[in-house]
Amino acid sequence: MDASGELRVGMVGYAFMGAAHSQAWRTVNRVFDLPLRARLTAVCGRDESNVRAAASRLGWERAVTDWRELVASDDIDVIDICTPGDSHCEIAIAALAAGKHVICEKPLANTVEEARSMVAAAEAARAGGVRSMCGYNYRRVPAVSYLRQLVAGGRLGTIRHVRAVYLQDWIVDPEFPLVWRLQKDKAGSGALGDIGAHIVDLTQYVTGQAVTGVSALTETFIKERPLPSASSGLSASGGAETGTVTVDDAALFIARLSGGAVATYEASRFATGRKNGLRVELNGSKGSAVFDLERLNELEFYDGTGPGAEQGFTRILVTEPDHPYVAAWWPPGHGLGYEHSFTHQMRDFVEAVATGKDPEPSFADAFQVQRVLDAVERSSASGSGWTDV
Amino acid sequence: MDASGELRVGMVGYAFMGAAHSQAWRTVNRVFDLPLRARLTAVCGRDESNVRAAASRLGWERAVTDWRELVASDDIDVIDICTPGDSHCEIAIAALAAGKHVICEKPLANTVEEARSMVAAAEAARAGGVRSMCGYNYRRVPAVSYLRQLVAGGRLGTIRHVRAVYLQDWIVDPEFPLVWRLQKDKAGSGALGDIGAHIVDLTQYVTGQAVTGVSALTETFIKERPLPSASSGLSASGGAETGTVTVDDAALFIARLSGGAVATYEASRFATGRKNGLRVELNGSKGSAVFDLERLNELEFYDGTGPGAEQGFTRILVTEPDHPYVAAWWPPGHGLGYEHSFTHQMRDFVEAVATGKDPEPSFADAFQVQRVLDAVERSSASGSGWTDV
Amino acid sequence: MDASGELRVGMVGYAFMGAAHSQAWRTVNRVFDLPLRARLTAVCGRDESNVRAAASRLGWERAVTDWRELVASDDIDVIDICTPGDSHCEIAIAALAAGKHVICEKPLANTVEEARSMVAAAEAARAGGVRSMCGYNYRRVPAVSYLRQLVAGGRLGTIRHVRAVYLQDWIVDPEFPLVWRLQKDKAGSGALGDIGAHIVDLTQYVTGQAVTGVSALTETFIKERPLPSASSGLSASGGAETGTVTVDDAALFIARLSGGAVATYEASRFATGRKNGLRVELNGSKGSAVFDLERLNELEFYDGTGPGAEQGFTRILVTEPDHPYVAAWWPPGHGLGYEHSFTHQMRDFVEAVATGKDPEPSFADAFQVQRVLDAVERSSASGSGWTDV
Amino acid sequence: MDASGELRVGMVGYAFMGAAHSQAWRTVNRVFDLPLRARLTAVCGRDESNVRAAASRLGWERAVTDWRELVASDDIDVIDICTPGDSHCEIAIAALAAGKHVICEKPLANTVEEARSMVAAAEAARAGGVRSMCGYNYRRVPAVSYLRQLVAGGRLGTIRHVRAVYLQDWIVDPEFPLVWRLQKDKAGSGALGDIGAHIVDLTQYVTGQAVTGVSALTETFIKERPLPSASSGLSASGGAETGTVTVDDAALFIARLSGGAVATYEASRFATGRKNGLRVELNGSKGSAVFDLERLNELEFYDGTGPGAEQGFTRILVTEPDHPYVAAWWPPGHGLGYEHSFTHQMRDFVEAVATGKDPEPSFADAFQVQRVLDAVERSSASGSGWTDV
CATH class of the missing domain: 3.40.50.720 (NAD(P)-binding Rossmann-like Domain)
Structure with a gap:
């Protein structure tokens, strides 16, 4: 500065x-x-x-x-x-x-x-x-930040289950061209690194637990695609020649986390009808919670400690002033969108720089995610055997 | 310019x-x-x-x-x-x-x-x-603009029913102070003009029909409130002295529209748990649709013309490039928020000014809404009798 | 016996x-x-x-x-x-x-x-x-009985708003024949008596308040229909001759209840896509609740008295042993259907007869509903003017 | 006979x-x-x-x-x-x-x-x-039978993904006693055989594909429980002495199916808040579908072949006369419950016996499920390695 x-x-x-x-x-x-x-x-x-x-x-x-x-x-x-x-x-x-x-x-x-x-x-x-x-x-979607608070505050108890999917469908059409995101040398991996990385980071963040081992499979459903005439982000128009898809279309894995939880993860670009379907469910000894990115202003929370007849999943509209980041925006019920997660990210980054603190996730945090992705690829390559991170 | x-x-x-x-x-x-x-x-x-x-x-x-x-x-x-x-x-x-x-x-x-x-x-x-x-x-929430397109394209057929509510709960607490929105001389009316106006405009816009007559009641549940020590938009802290609430807390009316539809409308600031609950349902001879502002990236559409066994309300994620306004923003499934409706409004306003066209809604359109609100107040004041707009 | x-x-x-x-x-x-x-x-x-x-x-x-x-x-x-x-x-x-x-x-x-x-x-x-x-x-759907318990136990506080619809669509097709339910001499009235009666009874039951006055309109969208060749309950096939529909297709009214609540009611057989859409929402000073007959094993309950950030509508699965009638049936989550409301009705009737008590709703309770329906018809016939029950 | x-x-x-x-x-x-x-x-x-x-x-x-x-x-x-x-x-x-x-x-x-x-x-x-x-x-829940029809009719195209969970929470409490369902000699296995079996059968049935290999893990979160004083089905009260739980509390596996689909499966009795949460999602090249047993009268169907802007998951109320089994029951929208699946099962069994046909699922079909469960146990026992069925 x-x-x-x-x-x-x-x-x-x-x-x-x-x-x-x-x-x-x-x-x-x-x-x-x-x-x-x-x-x-x-x-x-x-x-x-x-x-x-x-x-x-x-x-x-x-x-x-x-x-x-x-x-x-x-x-x-x-x-x-x-x-x-x-x-x-x-x-x-x-x-x-x-x-x-x-x-x-x-x-x-x-x-x-x-x-x-x-x-x-x-x-x-x-x-x-x-x-x-x-x-x-x-991490900076208010409902996700709030979920982290609930878990950290013990409201879910000991986390037993993590259930995470990130589902898209933008390459279901076999004629969709071979854009850079489908090329290993540019993108590193396919659904795994692009969207699977998000659910690994998000679940490690909200649970405070690290993935310690996985058993995985990956799949490329469409192995040849038209070469792109011109590429632009997620969309492109295909040409006559074809090339080989060198990344995964989908990655599925089961996992264990450092705090004793067991987990299923799935990332796919072939989930017809799911546009940006990041969905995470946690089940703990005291409660559960569900977040769905397609309804990002909401968090479902199950409090297992109250009167039995009144228990259920509560659809919390995470738009109240006492929810993370929200007070700076609009009145309750006036929802935010996808882009606001970036604004919140920059807010925390600017504050960290100004106050001399280290922002999160650090490169080390992101490296841990990378190691999980690497274990997934190694497990998949070796017949789905259990692979430590 | x-x-x-x-x-x-x-x-x-x-x-x-x-x-x-x-x-x-x-x-x-x-x-x-x-x-x-x-x-x-x-x-x-x-x-x-x-x-x-x-x-x-x-x-x-x-x-x-x-x-x-x-x-x-x-x-x-x-x-x-x-x-x-x-x-x-x-x-x-x-x-x-x-x-x-x-x-x-x-x-x-x-x-x-x-x-x-x-x-x-x-x-x-x-x-x-x-x-x-x-x-x-x-009007510029993409799902609402798209609903207008569906109705205008005849996909719902003849509109029979309009069912509209705009529900909030920010003054349920009797200790909430007497802010300017609760004073008739400043705000004109209460829930009716503040939020009821929105559902009148929105339903007239999407149906292409005008409200022609109403039978109404209004209610002020809490008639005295603390005077505000300082007022700021929707929130304020109350003091010791009290004053009289001079606007409605809730307004309910049944109505007829120019194209033959019948309607129910309700605006309230006493709907506990509803933060910004604008919900509109249309039933037509060929189809139906539902919009809920708390899930503003979605539109539910029922197409009554397809195979019977497959019919149902389809939850359309209004985030595709061929939905109104959306192509300029993010990929499918990456939702927008409340504020984007204003950006779209400014987009259309700027374009209208630049191209020498009249933007909508015009003052005349808004005057028609005003006349509906006036008919509601007259009906309510005269024992709910039928009142032409 | x-x-x-x-x-x-x-x-x-x-x-x-x-x-x-x-x-x-x-x-x-x-x-x-x-x-x-x-x-x-x-x-x-x-x-x-x-x-x-x-x-x-x-x-x-x-x-x-x-x-x-x-x-x-x-x-x-x-x-x-x-x-x-x-x-x-x-x-x-x-x-x-x-x-x-x-x-x-x-x-x-x-x-x-x-x-x-x-x-x-x-x-x-x-x-x-x-x-x-x-x-x-x-009344004997477990979620409705349980809602009555919640209201009676003060969990919703003072009821401010009742919002009730009963929506069906089985006569949207103008070729649907003139079955007995569309004839005033057989059926008394149309949507009003057939399904509107249910929401009047249900809301009076769960709130413990009586409707005291209404302002109403009714509508018959299709005034001539084919005479039925043979009639059987809700379905029938039409012939060549036509007759006049003598009952309402839809009835809408606003109302006041004896405990100070205001209400909207709507019954229609022209709500395309709504098959058996009985939906009731109550808003009280302490909480709210929603029941939807198409999801009859669920009740949404909003408890406005807890920590603000955790508030939301809780989807209670009303299938626990401590919910009304449920202990006699299946384990939690194994839902009941439409017909079970009748089994519960017979259960209570048999017990009342056996123990010498008067079952509810009594004929007097049902007479009160009848008087509300009559007020609706009188209001509608007199230009929607306010009509005391 | x-x-x-x-x-x-x-x-x-x-x-x-x-x-x-x-x-x-x-x-x-x-x-x-x-x-x-x-x-x-x-x-x-x-x-x-x-x-x-x-x-x-x-x-x-x-x-x-x-x-x-x-x-x-x-x-x-x-x-x-x-x-x-x-x-x-x-x-x-x-x-x-x-x-x-x-x-x-x-x-x-x-x-x-x-x-x-x-x-x-x-x-x-x-x-x-x-x-x-x-x-x-x-299999005989109408929505499941109907899903089978949709898949068999090609409406989903080639199935790419199967995503199935069966989640319950009745033994989350460590004090819940050691009933017969928690003893391997009586029950064979825990969540795996009790509820995991259902999702294996159901997904094989609706896809028409067989699970050919798995990589699995199982977990027993609570290893000692009080001995039951008296046992009765799913509930029981515990005593002072304890015994060892000899079955799994949860089983998770990834799988491949004979038609090229990849799958995730999870069965758990530790999913707090999930009472009978059987949920299956299929993603195919042309469409997708979701079934949730807690809302068993509904099926969500995504038809990927229609106009893009109108696509979405359609909530089909599977209560129409042209849905399987439904015509014999009540009018549209009058839902069925858990028990009706057994009535439908007996209907088909009686008809098969009377007409001299073999009812499904046959013992051979059930044996195939058994072999999948066995592969899951073998994979789990051998460090989650890939295990052919």
């Missing part, structure tokens, strides 16, 4: 995630009272005309075509990494070495090795007051 | 509605491609230090304390009225006379007479290319 | 209601421990071969063609009236005069006058230990 | 399952037109006074204390086995050898070996026209 109380951001990447982050950076100080004011200083992309257009539309002051330029700039305090996973490691390590705070989209990296080196870089930089964070934004 | 392609906005009022409008003005050009770019030129409020703070927080370039100054400013193209209803008429008429485009929060005015004079002013200004619009923002 | 501990039933009518009652009589002693055992002694219908077939199928020992024969039989203790409303009065009064206990399907009668004379007959017979009851079976 | 057109049933066991079967046998001919009439000839239990009381309450003509007496009786056509799993094999084989038709509760047996010998006995008897069936009653 400079003396003016600003936190000057340089963002790398401006597609889906870049747009979401931009909306968050633009909004965060308009809604929350914070000690630093975010400034959308520069955005970076490889194509000059495209990145200029993006800067204009999304509200960034200048556009650059080389992320190294951002890392080297004096007027940048934060590097916000919104690129595909294959470039996270190089950018993050360079940025940290340059003394820039880093916020890096999930998954932290495409391989455990990259992730490990990023953790080391973050640890080293931390000594110099440089902050780093991985962008598991769903 | 000036030659630079900007649409320079002056907003009057900066409380709940002002914050929502600010978020919309800041966001609209970041998400939608529009021929004009909104500029947050000035905000107006009576208390100088408060309005300065609001300008800084909400992102307005300057703060003024007299709305007449905004109306007289050369660098203002649009007056955006976010004050309580008792000042709408005077501000709007002055702004229109000064050639400013006007967007005015609902209800249009506190009385039919005021509303009528505003319509006349809008009609007069229109001849000179000046645009006006009333802020019934819920 | 005779010395053998049997309660010998003679049932008049064997269509939809007769089948439901038969299932209840057959089952009641198999599930509940009761001091008397119901015996399905005789069933009555006008067509000899049809009534014989019904007796065989439904399990009645003998079939008769004249209800007077049943009333005169020594081996009949109870007359169970399942005919259309136009014959209730004559049969019930004769049966009571003959010292038979009477259970009469709702609505009690087609007119207030008939209902009044039935009440007088019941009062007279009561002196001689003869019991009478009207068949508002939904 | 004897010449009188009766099918004379002898039932072994009269607890929870016996009560459910009794209700079904009593009701089946009252609702369905069938070529044979079931007669509740005899019930068998070990304790003479208890079985006499049960016969009287449940409506059986005589009570016996040795099942061999039933098997030897000339006036018994069907042996209905409702005992715990450890006695299924012996009774069924003896009954089949005696030429009695057999309906046997699930799971077919406690071990694969027993189940295999039962299949052999059934095959042998079949040559002589003797029928056998296993009681996976949930």
